[in-house]
Amino acid sequence: MSESPFRNRSLYRRNLSIAILLILLLALALIMGLATGPSGMDLTPVWDLLSGNPAGDALHIAIIERIRLPRVLMALFCGAVLSLGGLVFQALLGNPLAEPYILGISGGAATGAILGILAGFARIPGISLTAFGGSMVTLFLVLILAKGESRVNRDAMLLSGVMVNAFCSAAIMFLISISEENKLHDIMFWLMGDLSSADMTQVGMVALLITPCFVIIFLYSHKMNLMLMGRDMARSMGVSIRKTTLILLITTSFMVSAMVCQSGLMGFVGLVVPHILRQLLGSDHRILVPATIIGGGFFMVVCDLLARWLPREGEIPVGVITAIVGAPLFILLLKRRRTS
Amino acid sequence: MMADSPTPTPYFSITHLSTGYGDHTVLSDISLAVHPGSFFIIAGPNGTGKTTLLRCLAGLSRPQKGTIQINGTLISKLNRKSLARRIAFLPQSVEMAFSLTVCEVVLMGRSPHLGILGVHKEADLALAEEAMAFTDVLPLAHRSIDSLSGGERQRVFISRAVCQQPEFILLDEPTSALDLAHQVRVMDLMERLKEERGMGVIMVSHDLNLAAMYADTLCLIHQGEVAALGAPSDVLEKKRLEDVYGCPLFVEKSPVTGALHVMPIPARLKGPSG
Numbered sequence: 001m002s003e004s005p006f007r008n009r010s011l012y013r014r015n016l017s018i019a020i021l022l023i024l025l026l027a028l029a030l031i032m033g034l035a036t037g038p039s040g041m042d043l044t045p046v047w048d049l050l051s052g053n054p055a056g057d058a059l060h061i062a063i064i065e066r067i068r069l070p071r072v073l074m075a076l077f078c079g080a081v082l083s084l085g086g087l088v089f090q091a092l093l094g095n096p097l098a099e100p101y102i103l104g105i106s107g108g109a110a111t112g113a114i115l116g117i118l119a120g121f122a123r124i125p126g127i128s129l130t131a132f133g134g135s136m137v138t139l140f141l142v143l144i145l146a147k148g149e150s151r152v153n154r155d156a157m158l159l160s161g162v163m164v165n166a167f168c169s170a171a172i173m174f175l176i177s178i179s180e181e182n183k184l185h186d187i188m189f190w191l192m193g194d195l196s197s198a199d200m201t202q203v204g205m206v207a208l209l210i211t212p213c214f215v216i217i218f219l220y221s222h223k224m225n226l227m228l229m230g231r232d233m234a235r236s237m238g239v240s241i242r243k244t245t246l247i248l249l250i251t252t253s254f255m256v257s258a259m260v261c262q263s264g265l266m267g268f269v270g271l272v273v274p275h276i277l278r279q280l281l282g283s284d285h286r287i288l289v290p291a292t293i294i295g296g297g298f299f300m301v302v303c304d305l306l307a308r309w310l311p312r313e314g315e316i317p318v319g320v321i322t323a324i325v326g327a328p329l330f331i332l333l334l335k336r337r338r339t340s
Numbered sequence: 341m342m343a344d345s346p347t348p349t350p351y352f353s354i355t356h357l358s359t360g361y362g363d364h365t366v367l368s369d370i371s372l373a374v375h376p377g378s379f380f381i382i383a384g385p386n387g388t389g390k391t392t393l394l395r396c397l398a399g400l401s402r403p404q405k406g407t408i409q410i411n412g413t414l415i416s417k418l419n420r421k422s423l424a425r426r427i428a429f430l431p432q433s434v435e436m437a438f439s440l441t442v443c444e445v446v447l448m449g450r451s452p453h454l455g456i457l458g459v460h461k462e463a464d465l466a467l468a469e470e471a472m473a474f475t476d477v478l479p480l481a482h483r484s485i486d487s488l489s490g491g492e493r494q495r496v497f498i499s500r501a502v503c504q505q506p507e508f509i510l511l512d513e514p515t516s517a518l519d520l521a522h523q524v525r526v527m528d529l530m531e532r533l534k535e536e537r538g539m540g541v542i543m544v545s546h547d548l549n550l551a552a553m554y555a556d557t558l559c560l561i562h563q564g565e566v567a568a569l570g571a572p573s574d575v576l577e578k579k580r581l582e583d584v585y586g587c588p589l590f591v592e593k594s595p596v597t598g599a600l601h602v603m604p605i606p607a608r609l610k611g612p613s614g
Contacts (some may be wrong), residue, residue: 004465004469005443005469005472005478005481005482006443006447006465006468006469007465008443008482011482031407045527090437090438092437094435094437095437096437097440138453147459161572169596219456219457221457222451222456222457222458223456225440225444225458226451226458227446228437228438228439228440229434229438229445229448230431230434230435230436232395232429233429233430233431233432233434235399235400235420236398236399236400236424236427236428236429237424237449237451237452237504238420238421238423238424238451238452239420239451240419240420278438281437282440282441282444283438283440283444284444286457286458
């Protein structure tokens with residue numbers, strides 16, 4: 001072992017090839033997403049659109065541009081945001097089970113959004129803001145409920161989240177029961193998680209809101225690494241825990257609520273993607289943050305594709321697909337933690 | 341009470357420090373000094389505030405009253421990062437939710453010297469490698485922390501602290517979970533840090549025998565106050581220790597090391613009067 005342990009070429013090469021693979025998979029999924037419609041998959045118009053071929057089928061190209069492209073992009077953002085949200089919460093709480101949906105952040109955002117719908121606000125900025133408000137209220141509720149618990153009981157936060165989530169569900173049910181008929185459709189949209197009604201303006205708005213969040217989170221990625229060593233050790237290595245936690249919690253809640261108000265509720269995405277990527281790439285958040293953005297986008301685009309493709313007629317809400325994949329993994333992780 | 345006092349200005353100076361949780365006082369009116377490059381051990385019965393004192397010195401807990409100065413600067417005036425360049429801290433137990441490799445953990449020690457993303461230079465890698473060689477964890481370099489034994493883990497965390505290049509290293513009961521050989525190994529490492537690199541060591545320990553063999557200064561804390569402070573040979577007095585610990589003890593000079601050794605006496609050997 002005369003060679004330095006830090007010059008590990010094979011590890012570097014492995015991570016690089018995983019990164020390239022992820023990007024290729026994402027590109028493939030995006031193209032598949034654009035090419036797939038109710039009438040099956042057809043790559044020709046996608047190619048016409050990408051190459052700017054003037055002789056292409058104008059109607060088909062328009063469908064791809066106006067309907068499928070915003071939907072696929074929205075799925076990409078949605079997967080990226082929810083996965084990254086999971087990654088950040090897991091690092092902050094030192095718990096692999098933490099995730100925006102499970103912690104009730106998504107539920108809070110949805111409650112806020114429904115209140116916004118009932119009040120007749122516009123989707124942006126009105127409903128985005130009420131969704132953000134809802135997520136912040138649940139975040140603080142969860143933090144306050146979990147605060148008194150000793151550090152030994154790391155699941156306290158999770159239990160508080162479950163409780164707050166249950167409360168949000170009740171609030172949502174109540175709001176539905178008093179809603180007028182014409183608003184019910186809008187509300188049901190939140191609850192099932194649906195990307196079909198996205199348009200390019202919304203996609204642009206979301207991109208504008210979430211990109212700065214990605215940058216901020218990446219800047220804090222090394223601090224998240226240090227926080228894996230526990231609060232005391234992280235502080236003794238120069239991390240201001242309070243500031244870091246506050247900035248990351250607010251940034252994450254903001255981006256999750258900005259997303260949820262466009263896409264509706266989608267569970268377990270933040271659990272599945274970071275878990276798989278951690279197995280592949282290790283625990284360095286400077287690698288995991290960008291990988292989660294790409295991997296999460298890929299995961300959601302594929303889930304959306306399945307949602308359109310699996311049923312013979314119509315489509316399944318994509319939230320159903322993510323929950324079918326995510327819930328078993330959650331149980332598996334919980335069991336493994338109990339035994340270790 | 342100050343023994344060994346031809347030394348110059350102290351590194352840590354604590355004046356009238358008091359602290360507690362709510363109404364419960366943990367430390368009351370503690371004043372003491374720790375000199376640069378010394379091996380300082382804090383001992384005392386359970387729940388007397390040893391860990392709290394160490395945490396105050398590491399800047400992790402804020403005293404309610406009194407001040408702590410590091411080289412003449414108030415600890416509260418130093419930000420986290422500049423404090424981290426001076427002091428490394430090793431808590432009693434480190435729980436990690438996600439596993440890291442030995443290399444990653446050791447290299448983290450460089451963070452206080454690096455920018456926000458922790459991007460390291462060649463020199464940082466060399467320092468980390470050297471720190472790993474010092475604590476003999478190079479062969480474990482790519483192992484995951486989860487897969488190590490208690491003694492190996494402790495050496496990795498010490499390696500991380502060494503890599504931080506602090507002026508003082510603060511440890512909370514680093515030997516309590518280790519077997520005899522590993523205890524001595526950790527203590528020897530601390531002694532070498534002090535002798536070879538002039539790094540100061542402050543350690544909370546329950547092991548009076550190890551303290552007697554390694555410490556320059558032993559601070560005995562009892563009920564939140566300093567019961568005795570000085571060279572181990574002065575502090576480890578049978579009568580005083582029996583008062584502090586509330587049990588009969590046997591204190592004797594070891595023929596091998598020349599240090600005092602303290603042994604508790606089982607209740608069945610006590611006289612009928614106790």
